[in-house]
Amino acid sequence: MSKRKLNRRQQWRITKIQQEREARARKREENLEQAAEEGDLGPEQTGMVIANYGSQVLVESAADSTLRQRCHIRANIDTLVTGDKVAWRPAVGESTGGLGVVGARLPRHSELQRPDRYGDMKTVAANIDRILIVIAPYPEPFANAIDRYLVAAEATGIQPLLLLNKIDLIDDSNRAHLEALLGPYPALGYPVLKLSTKTGEGLDGLLETLAQGTSVFVGQSGVGKSSLINGLLPSADARTGALSEATGKGTHTTTAAELFHLPSGGDLIDSPGIREFGIWHMSEQELLEGYVEFRPFIGHCRFRDCRHQGEPGCAILEAQARGDISQRRMESFLHLRNSLESD
Ligand SMILES: Nc1nc2c(ncn2[C@@H]2O[C@H](COP(=O)(O)OP(=O)(O)OP(=O)(O)O)[C@@H](O)[C@H]2O)c(=O)[nH]1
Ligand SMILES: [Zn+2]
Numbered sequence: 065m066s067k068r069k070l071n072r073r074q075q076w077r078i079t080k081i082q083q084e085r086e087a088r089a090r091k092r093e094e095n096l097e098q099a100a101e102e103g104d105l106g107p108e109q110t111g112m113v114i115a116n117y118g119s120q121v122l123v124e125s126a127a128d129s130t131l132r133q134r135c136h137i138r139a140n141i142d143t144l145v146t147g148d149k150v151a152w153r154p155a156v157g158e159s160t161g162g163l164g165v166v167g168a169r170l171p172r173h174s175e176l177q178r179p180d181r182y183g184d185m186k187t188v189a190a191n192i193d194r195i196l197i198v199i200a201p202y203p204e205p206f207a208n209a210i211d212r213y214l215v216a217a218e219a220t221g222i223q224p225l226l227l228l229n230k231i232d233l234i235d236d237s238n239r240a241h242l243e244a245l246l247g248p249y250p251a252l253g254y255p256v257l258k259l260s261t262k263t264g265e266g267l268d269g270l271l272e273t274l275a276q277g278t279s280v281f282v283g284q285s286g287v288g289k290s291s292l293i294n295g296l297l298p299s300a301d302a303r304t305g306a307l308s309e310a311t312g313k314g315t316h317t318t319t320a321a322e323l324f325h326l327p328s329g330g331d332l333i334d335s336p337g338i339r340e341f342g343i344w345h346m347s348e349q350e351l352l353e354g355y356v357e358f359r360p361f362i363g364h365c366r367f368r369d370c371r372h373q374g375e376p377g378c379a380i381l382e383a384q385a386r387g388d389i390s391q392r393r394m395e396s397f398l399h400l401r402n403s404l405e406s407d
Contacts, residue, residue, distance in 0.1 A: 090139075105155060108152070109125060110151060111152045113150060115146060116320045119136075133162075135163055136166070142169070146321035148172065150167075179345075189338060192280055194278075195224045195280055197210065198227045200287040208399050214354065215400070227281075232265070252356055257269055274330040275326075281332075282339055296326055297324055348404060355397055373398060
């Protein structure tokens with residue numbers, strides 16, 4: 065996708081806005097230098113971004129989770145997102161308005177990205193350890209939805225897991241279908257957890273999985289993500305509670321990602337944008353590489369422009385014939401690949 069073309073008037077306005085922004089940033093930098101000199105900033109320490117307000121972030125101290133401060137971001141930092149580890153200095157005096165300062169972003173081990181409105185991929189959260197793809201007997205996953213989510217997760221390098229919610233709705237009418245649907249995944253390295261948010265069955269297994277590292281929940285509408293996340297957090301308003309406490313400005317709702325500590329261990333990052341993960345356009349190459357079991361055969365077809373749809377010497381089809389690739393996954397690949405063309 066190409067960037068939107070701007071006319072000269074729009075271009076001029078944007079330049080002017082940028083100049084004003086830069087002037088404000090310079091002024092802020094000067095104020096921060098002064099605050100540091102006057103001893104209004106405490107010693108540098110590590111922390112984590114737990115919410116993002118654009119020009120400011122909410123940082124939690126790594127050493128003391130009760131120490132949370134809204135922070136300025138030093139101009140040398142590119143962008144910060146929820147989950148980022150940072151070097152920061154808390155405010156101890158008044159000259160910064162009680163705001164701490166983030167001086168550096170520490171390296172990320174993973175990034176969750178989504179396209180912005182121009183189609184450019186933009187990081188929305190960092191340092192995530194697992195993506196839980198939530199599915200349910202009802203609403204039934206749309207055709208090949210599971211594979212589509214898995215492909216998107218593979219592109220991030222973050223471990224995906226399948227979470228079948230609403231198992232209280234499983235009966236003789238859908239059991240065989242669900243077993244056939246989910247059957248191939250554990251062998252491909254994708255564990256399948258089962259849960260009923262309604263009855264609590266399977267909850268212990270989920271809590272155990274979530275207890276280490278940082279997780280996100282994704283999945284189509286109606287599968288129970290809100291019910292699940294609300295149930296995992298200690299109180300219904302835990303989401304906004306942390307923020308209003310830190311800002312002192314009453315309930316503050318944000319559509320940006322927020323990080324929560326689960327009472328039973330582990331962290332959760334959530335936002336409406338994150339829940340919609342993976343439903344955007346992907347390239348044919350991303351799709352192919354997102355099928356993990358195809359990887360050893362990619363690039364080994366006789367024809368460089370092989371469509372894996374009946375060509376002689378197709379390494380992927382040969383792998384399927386040998387049983388190294390299941391028919392279900394091959395069909396879903398072809399279906400998703402052909403649907404890319406009509407996107
Ligand atoms: N029977 C049953 N219903 C459930 C369960 N979990 C959630 N539901 C119901 O499923 C419906 C959808 O749940 P939500 O939590 O709103 O689903 P969601 O994935 O957040 O949906 P969006 O907000 O549209 O993305 C609600 O009516 C829930 O009460 C479950 O384990 N069993
Ligand atoms: Zn081929």
